[in-house]
Amino acid sequence: MTAHPLPTWTARVVVLDIEGTTSAAGFVQGDLYDYARPRLRPWIESHADDPAIADAVVAIRAEGGLAETADLDAVLAVLHGWMDSDVKATPLKTIQGQIWAAGFAAGELSSHFFDDVVPRLREWHGRGVRLAVFSSGSVASQVPWFRHADAGDLTPMIDAYFDTVSAGSKREAGSYEKIASALGVPAGEALFLTDLPAELDAARAAGWQVIGVRREGEPNYAADFGDHTVVDSFAEIHVEPEADVRAEDVAEDRA
Numbered sequence: 001m002t003a004h005p006l007p008t009w010t011a012r013v014v015v016l017d018i019e020g021t022t023s024a025a026g027f028v029q030g031d032l033y034d035y036a037r038p039r040l041r042p043w044i045e046s047h048a049d050d051p052a053i054a055d056a057v058v059a060i061r062a063e064g065g066l067a068e069t070a071d072l073d074a075v076l077a078v079l080h081g082w083m084d085s086d087v088k089a090t091p092l093k094t095i096q097g098q099i100w101a102a103g104f105a106a107g108e109l110s111s112h113f114f115d116d117v118v119p120r121l122r123e124w125h126g127r128g129v130r131l132a133v134f135s136s137g138s139v140a141s142q143v144p145w146f147r148h149a150d151a152g153d154l155t156p157m158i159d160a161y162f163d164t165v166s167a168g169s170k171r172e173a174g175s176y177e178k179i180a181s182a183l184g185v186p187a188g189e190a191l192f193l194t195d196l197p198a199e200l201d202a203a204r205a206a207g208w209q210v211i212g213v214r215r216e217g218e219p220n221y222a223a224d225f226g227d228h229t230v231v232d233s234f235a236e237i238h239v240e241p242e243a244d245v246r247a248e249d250v251a252e253d254r255a
């Protein structure tokens, strides 16, 4: 718990990071990564005609420092190296995302959310605060992640999903500007929750409200959050919708 009670935040939309924020990194880097590892080669081989996979392979060669003609063994070595260090490279996320989406569809994967998360999402959604996701994990994997929660299908509460393909790097202010614009929300009325200080810096530079989520046992627990507000549980975060949303709710109640 933080030493002092935190203020109530007013926001039109709460945007969620996944790993380390809503969900345990150990689950992502354990269950999901273990599921993907043996499937990378057969997936790339059997989806060579999919432009998304073909483009990802080209990008892996470039970002991995390989020759343009490097074979699949070399490409796989780069992918495994990135996974071992949890490098959030976009072409890796594209391939993982397709593999995980298939795993969720086959009933072979399920997701994980910290106990304090879903009650707060339900509460904020119920009050009229919009919810969205911005994660390094591809949108193809974000959607089934929220659909297959232990608490049930959470997707009806989520307005929009963004990844590094649709929005850009999580460490650049421009990505948050793009998301606010896509959501039709002024920057100051968006609230971003994440476990990574560099992402907090970027969102704040774009004019967003931000809260650091620093959970014991998670990889960024010891990170320097500087002057950012930090919580260790969603239970500490109190969010109210903007005044006009509240007014609409009251009008609806009276109708």
Ligand SMILES: CSCCC(=O)C(=O)COP(=O)(O)O
Pocket (backbone or CB within 6 Å): 017, 018, 019, 020, 028, 032, 088, 093, 134, 135, 136, 137, 138, 141, 142, 145, 170
């Ligand atoms: C949709 S679950 C997979 C999440 C993932 O691959 C990932 O890298 C999450 O990173 P985040 O930006 O949410 O910390």
Ligand SMILES: [Mg+2]
Pocket (backbone or CB within 6 Å): 017, 018, 019, 020, 021, 194, 195, 196
């Ligand atoms: Mg994270």
